[in-house]
Amino acid sequence: MSATLPDVLSTRRLVLRPFHRDDATALFGIFSDQQVVRFWSAGAWTEIGQAERMIEEAMLAYRGGGLSRYAITLRATGELIGICNLRGFFEQNRRCELGYALGSAYWGRGYAGEALEALLGHAFEALGMNRIEADIDPRNDASARLLERLGFRQEGFMPERWIVDGEKADTAFYGLLKRYWDERALARSSLAAAG
Ligand SMILES: CC(C)(COP(=O)(O)OP(=O)(O)OC[C@H]1O[C@@H](n2cnc3c(N)ncnc32)[C@H](O)[C@@H]1OP(=O)(O)O)[C@@H](O)C(=O)NCCC(=O)NCCS
Incomplete structure (x- = not known):
């Protein structure tokens, strides 16, 4: 399983690509925004070094494994508008975890759905995953x-799993199985065929 190879993934409006060192300013712009980190596992960034470290971690992982982090960019302009990643690969069980965030200026236009549709397809088809997990704040x-639209099902609730800037936050735990993904694809193609 070559789980961490950062293949470039293209969609109608987006290109998901590996991070470069010169993405730090755009990345900092995203994670220094309080709105973006409202339900994130850490507070808003205050210095560019935090962006540089996230990129460094991604670049190390491209070589060493364990994390597959993509820059979500606009196909038309190349602008970096968000990130998505697969991490916590567990080879024997063919499972991993999903994470994602978009700059707030880009919310509500279907970009996250479009990006994750491509990333999840890649995870199931190219990387051979059987199960993908997501941990979100139930208030989000x-x-x-977004997860439910992609076919994830809520599987659990864990109270006070996070403490971010002194605030306790719960987890709503979601899972997407390969067979749910396949059933969804089948249902969508039957719907399309029916006109
Ligand atoms: C979560 C996030 C990625 C969604 O991005 P997005 O590009 O706005 O999502 P999409 O436009 O693809 O919308 C996905 C679905 O969510 C719905 N949605 C979007 N914003 C919503 C809101 N504030 N409340 C309820 N539903 C909402 C959309 O209508 C769409 O559903 P639909 O297709 O049935 O209409 C974005 O809000 C974000 O980056 N938030 C900050 C980071 C974060 O919280 N990440 C997740 C932490 S695990």
Whole structure:
């Protein structure tokens, strides 16, 4: 399993690509925004070094494994608008975890759905995953809706799993199995065939 090879993934409006060192300023712009980190596992960034470290971690992982982190960019302009990643690969069980965030200026236009559709397809088809997990704050309606649209099912609730800047936050735990993904694809193609 070559789980961490950062193949470039293209969609109608987006290109998901590996990070470069010169993405730090754009990345800092995303994670220094309080709105973006409202339900994230850490507080808003305050210095560019935090962006540089996230990119360094991604670049190390491209060589060493364990994390597959993509820059989500606009196909038309090349602008970096968000990130998505697969991490926590567990080879024997063919499972991993999904994470994602978009700059707030780009919310509500279907970009996250489009990016994750491509990333999940890649994870199931090219990387051979059987199960993908996501841990979100139950108050994060946009994230819950996004996951459910992609076929994830809520499997659990874990109270006070996180403490971010002194605030306790719960986890809504979601899972997507390969067979749910396949059933969804089948249902969508039957719907399309029916006109
Ligand atoms: C979660 C996030 C990635 C969604 O990105 P997005 O590009 O706005 O999502 P999409 O436009 O693809 O929308 C996905 C679905 O969520 C719905 N949605 C979007 N914002 C919503 C909101 N505030 N409340 C309820 N539903 C919402 C959309 O309507 C869409 O559902 P639909 O297709 O049935 O209409 C984005 O809000 C974000 O980056 N948030 C900050 C980081 C974060 O919380 N990441 C997840 C942590 S695990």
